[in-house]
Amino acid sequence: MLGFLFEALEVDPRQWGAMVRVALKLDLRRGPKLGASRDSESGLRNLVFLLIMQFATSIILLTLVLRNQNTLLTSLLVLGFLMLMVVSSLLIDYNTIVVSPDDYWILSHRPISSRTFFLAKVTGVVVYVALMTTALTIVPAIGFGFVGGFRPLVAVGAMVGFYTSTLFCALLVVGVFAAVMTLVRPTRLRNALSYLQLFTSLVFYGGYVFLPQFFDTFESQMSLATDPWLLLVPLSWFAAFIQLASGDYSWPVWLGVSLSMASCFGLGFLAARRLSTGYMRALAEAQAAGAGTAAGKREGKITSTRLFKSHEGRAIAVLLWNQFRFDQKFRLAVLGILPLTVFYLFMAVSEGIQDPFRGLDAAMKSGNVLYVAVLLFPLMLKPSLTYSEWHEASWVFHTTPVRRERLLASLKNAVVIYFLAPYLLIVAGVFWWFYESAWHAAFAVGLAGLLAYVLLQLSILTSPDLPFSKPHGRSQRSARLLVVFMIGPAVGYTTPIAIGAVAQSPILLAGLVVLPASLAVALEFLVKWRIRRMA
């Protein structure tokens, strides 16, 4: 059966098997090379951490499933979350499975057909997606089996729906990447892929923000049989599996199931027949175009380093600013955070922003999500300052008389000066407009900025890595983002509430600032101490 399939797809099974095995081994073994502990299993560790985090998240999904008797509503919610998680992981951590520069030099002169190469890539993606799907949905799927009595078939239907939905996501992402590779001019390919990544991350963040609100508007009695218009939303195609297993055999349910399977087959067929043939060539052209046009496009200009007095500070300022100017990936990682603010601003404005100094009630509606955005900004930026395609160039830090603690202090200062401070100014403007008090806005933004600074210090304390010194690895950023999205909102939401609680007492207000300020000072010493110990 498998042999027939390979023959039909014109794929070499032996080469395919060898490539898939090696790709998985590499991902699980890939670890840091310079300036960090020699942990050759960090790829495995990252993946396990991500899966544990996703499993923990699945418990929350389980409570949702068990609390609501409408399986359509909850399955749409779980599917929405699942598909967003999978797509964002594919875009953030696994895009190099599809477009890897290493493969070009190692594999492109071997006698591998484009289709074999492409299928090996798709298989790698599907393996990871299957792991993520299992971690995120096995518990909620079992939960579905207990809604309205013990119905194990519903649990099976849920798993089928979940796996089909993420297969759809995987094929869609790989298909879109491959289509972009074959349609866009090689010289513009890298930029096109980066913008595609930015666009889809917008969808991810948007989903993160809007999905809960969207589902709040659903009516609890909604079903596919009575509301077939729901089939316009692809999520419902996959939810139809659960409805079918629950005993709903109405035509919209059958149509949903058919649409889900047809979409997977259609995407698979398109990828196998059209995209796979030109894939290897497109990859080669992209690499060659990159090499041929990278130099001389923009003239280098040394940035102003007057703000930095130490030699390390000047070096970091030059490095960071020029990475932002010339490294498309880094630039997009920074710019990709900004849409989050726009979404949060939109949310805050739609909920109404009140001055937290007016008391606890007002503090609950004082644009809390904007505080979250301020706190998330440096935390999300930190990984982009550590991982780089050109990580091997960090040997320069090890062979020059620089002091690591000064380098990291400079890095932190540069993040504050170049990124956090301008960002805080924008938020301050928004607060000033809504709070109608410059002093209140300044205090709120100052406190949020101070807390962001503390979180940045904590982030450096936990991983005191040299700038741009580690290779990108699978699951790293997804796992970190999950942690960030837990800490950021927790601290962010409570900050204005704390202001509201102590607004009447100047002493307590001062204490609210002194506490994180003291923490910042203590962390400054702790970071230095840890770095000295590492040396």
Added chain:
Amino acid sequence: MIRTENLTRLFGDKKAVDSLFLDIQPGEIFGFLGPNGAGKSTTVKMLTGMLAPSGGTALVAGYSVSEQPLEVKARIGYVPETGALYESLSPDEYLEFVAALHHLDLASARHRVDELLELFSLLDVRGQRMTEFSKGMKQKVVLCASLIHRPEVLFLDEPLSGLDANTAMLVKTLLKRLSEQGRTVFFCSHVLEVVERICTRIAIINGGVKVVEGTAQKIMDETGSHTLEEAFARVTGVRDAAELTSDFLAALEKA
């Protein structure tokens, strides 16, 4: 064994390789020289099927690189200048992987892996991951991977990079033996003494255009030079090295 006619490659408006004609016979070690950015690597990428030509034709081992790239790739070995390999694997794992891609059965693959690892003194580290290897050790593994399927044509881009003197001597001897067996070697290097010593014929490319071709002696005669180094400098139009260094040293003294 390698024949190109009008082989051209454009990057946008820029001609990286311009109407290249080559005719390399079986058993030749062909030196392909040029300054940085001259078009050597682009030529090699086209001949190995890694990059499609913009124009012209190229036959390698009797097959067209444009029409039958898989046939070409099955018959060539390639050592890229980057020395790229999957460093998280051990030499054993990497070479078995490459053997599988070339359809070698497991028994033959293991036998050849043993042979090559012994030849390059890598038996002791065969199970270690290559992340900890020196540049020279990695280069040895890349060389093993280029030879494991016994290719008819070898494309070597700076193959001696990072190798110790003993291994470099071993590789040079090996190349001569391979050419005696009728295999063709396409040799790119900036080490002109080595090229002069082992290559049967040499071509120098500059700005994508072949400027001279022949034996080392013929090139020296044609350019009125005493050494290949001098001939290379003349045909690629660099400033006199002595003049350049004295300018630099003078500036250094002032500082």
